[in-house]
Amino acid sequence: MPQVTYVSHDGKSTTLDVPLGTSVMQAAVLHGLDGIVAECGGSCMCATCHVYVHEDQLAKLPEMELGEDAMLDGTASPRRPNSRLSCQLVMTPEMAGLVVDMPETQT
Amino acid sequence: MGPAGARAGVVIVGGGHGGFQVAASLRQNGFDGGIALVGDEPQLPYQRPPLSKDYLDGKIGLDLLLMRPAAFFDEHRIELVTAVSATEIDRAGKAVVLSDGKRLAYDHLVLATGARNRVPPLPGIELDGVCYLRDLAETETLKQRLAACRHAVVIGAGFIGLEFAAIARGKGIPVHGVELTERVMGRVVCPQTSAYFAEAHRNAGVEFSFGVRVARLGGEGGRVTHVVLDDGRSLPADLVLISIGVVPNEELAAAAGLAVDNGIVVDEQLLTADPAVSAIGDCASFPSRHSLKNPVRLEAVQNAVDHARCVADRLVGKPRPYTALPWFWSEQGALRLQIAGLTTGFQQVALRGNYENGEYSAFCYAGDKLLGIESINKPADHAFARRLLAAGRSITPAEAADPSFDLRAAAMARPAG
Numbered sequence: 001m002p003q004v005t006y007v008s009h010d011g012k013s014t015t016l017d018v019p020l021g022t023s024v025m026q027a028a029v030l031h032g033l034d035g036i037v038a039e040c041g042g043s044c045m046c047a048t049c050h051v052y053v054h055e056d057q058l059a060k061l062p063e064m065e066l067g068e069d070a071m072l073d074g075t076a077s078p079r080r081p082n083s084r085l086s087c088q089l090v091m092t093p094e095m096a097g098l099v100v101d102m103p104e105t106q107t
Numbered sequence: 108m109g110p111a112g113a114r115a116g117v118v119i120v121g122g123g124h125g126g127f128q129v130a131a132s133l134r135q136n137g138f139d140g141g142i143a144l145v146g147d148e149p150q151l152p153y154q155r156p157p158l159s160k161d162y163l164d165g166k167i168g169l170d171l172l173l174m175r176p177a178a179f180f181d182e183h184r185i186e187l188v189t190a191v192s193a194t195e196i197d198r199a200g201k202a203v204v205l206s207d208g209k210r211l212a213y214d215h216l217v218l219a220t221g222a223r224n225r226v227p228p229l230p231g232i233e234l235d236g237v238c239y240l241r242d243l244a245e246t247e248t249l250k251q252r253l254a255a256c257r258h259a260v261v262i263g264a265g266f267i268g269l270e271f272a273a274i275a276r277g278k279g280i281p282v283h284g285v286e287l288t289e290r291v292m293g294r295v296v297c298p299q300t301s302a303y304f305a306e307a308h309r310n311a312g313v314e315f316s317f318g319v320r321v322a323r324l325g326g327e328g329g330r331v332t333h334v335v336l337d338d339g340r341s342l343p344a345d346l347v348l349i350s351i352g353v354v355p356n357e358e359l360a361a362a363a364g365l366a367v368d369n370g371i372v373v374d375e376q377l378l379t380a381d382p383a384v385s386a387i388g389d390c391a392s393f394p395s396r397h398s399l400k401n402p403v404r405l406e407a408v409q410n411a412v413d414h415a416r417c418v419a420d421r422l423v424g425k426p427r428p429y430t431a432l433p434w435f436w437s438e439q440g441a442l443r444l445q446i447a448g449l450t451t452g453f454q455q456v457a458l459r460g461n462y463e464n465g466e467y468s469a470f471c472y473a474g475d476k477l478l479g480i481e482s483i484n485k486p487a488d489h490a491f492a493r494r495l496l497a498a499g500r501s502i503t504p505a506e507a508a509d510p511s512f513d514l515r516a517a518a519m520a521r522p523a524g
Contacts, residue, residue, distance in 0.1 A: 031176065032175045040156065045445065047490070070487030
């Protein structure tokens with residue numbers, strides 16, 4: 001099963017199995033990771049599942065839709081070029097080994 | 108938790124979004140005392156918004172509804188008390204009495220009791236096939252009924268009724284919406300947005316009857332077969348969804364002598380008159396700086412979760428008034444509605460974007476005060492609207508309606524002073 005590594009703001013790293021078709025957000029929440037809030041449950045409505053994706057892995061991700069792009073303007077921690085909403089990152093085989101940094105705050 | 112008199116900690120009554128968030132935020136804040144989360148449903152705490160959307164539609168299973176896995180509650184020392192309701196608050200003894208006879212002692216009690224379906228006193232309301240859509244059990248029943256449904260009637264054209272209608276139409280089921288007022292979502296959106304959504308649902312095949320009352324539900328052999336309107340019409344129905352709103356669960360508080368008035372009355376810190384009792388979420392009536400009329404009671408995930416954080420902060424010695432901007436959303440078929448702010452009491456609407464194509468925002472004003480913004484398939488506007496309103500800034504109706512006006516710049520501007 002593909003894995004994703006989540007790095008918290010204080011540097012703690014957690015690697016999880018993420019089944020294909022499950023989002024990077026869902027896997028984090030189901031494992032109780034503190035750095036992802038996902039207030040709206042994955043509807044791309046709240047911008048509280050913000051992650052920074054390692055630059056060299058950006059191309060492996062599903063393309064950003066307009067709604068995600070817009071909601072990223074409302075994140076609590078600063079938006080960067082490698083910002084994504086993890087609810088929109090649904091696992092594909094190419095994404096195996098993804099590393100995401102979680103921001104200082106989601107709310 | 109130990110016997111009364113031992114370290115009592117925080118007891119939270121209600122295992123919905125608000126109740127769960129109080130527990131989670133307390134631990135995140137470093138709170139070290141006991142936490143008990145009492146819920147009357149048998150499951151682990153779960154998310155409600157998907158019930159009327161992806162879950163009802165069969166796109167996601169129960170595993171993805173859960174707020175957190177069971178292990179989270181153990182690891183964070185949150186005592187989950189499920190399938191049990193609170194029957195009494197002993198304020199003098201600082202304890203909650205549960206339906207299984209147990210007592211839970213508290214230092215602080217958080218009431219997150221939520222709301223329940225409003226059930227109309229209609230003849231036939233007890234018939235089989237009359238459904239609701241608020242909790243998981245109701246959604247399971249509805250899902251099963253939907254699979255075999257030939258004619259659905261929806262009573263009440265609010266968020267829930269319309270979200271259901273869109274899913275039922277997606278399965279090819281005839282749907283008739285019956286609404287007492289003259290428009291859909293009349294309590295929360297402007298007439299232009301009501302008109303747009305009604306038309307979109309009609310185009311998807313939903314029939315509507317506005318300004319009409321249901322007289323009774325008719326049935327055969329205990330099963331609903333039709334809905335009789337007070338203009339004499341009879342609509343065939345083997346599934347009737349009652350979606351006419353909710354009433355706050357305030358009785359527990361009222362019986363304990365706490366003030367209730369369309370919800371449990373709390374101050375700007377979400378405290379009742381008893382300094383050991385807070386109330387949050389759907390059951391709380393509170394003063395909001397974002398509302399023209401106060402107090403308000405809101406039914407929304409954002410409200411419950413932000414209330415919870417405010418109380419969790421106070422309980423670790425960081426009191427602050429509750430000031431979060433309310434926001435709401437609904438997904439109906441391909442339509443995505445996002446609302447920032449509270450538009451109740453608006454007098455004027457400025458439309459921005461392409462109304463005909465369903466990509467627009469409605470800026471709602473009272474005088475020159477911007478109250479709130481409804482965005483339809485315009486997530487960027489919604490993101491900017493939240494920033495604008497949260498910062499207490501405004502733009503004029505003329506600016507809002509001007510396509511060349513830079514909304515992003517206005518929203519991102521640094522606060523004055």
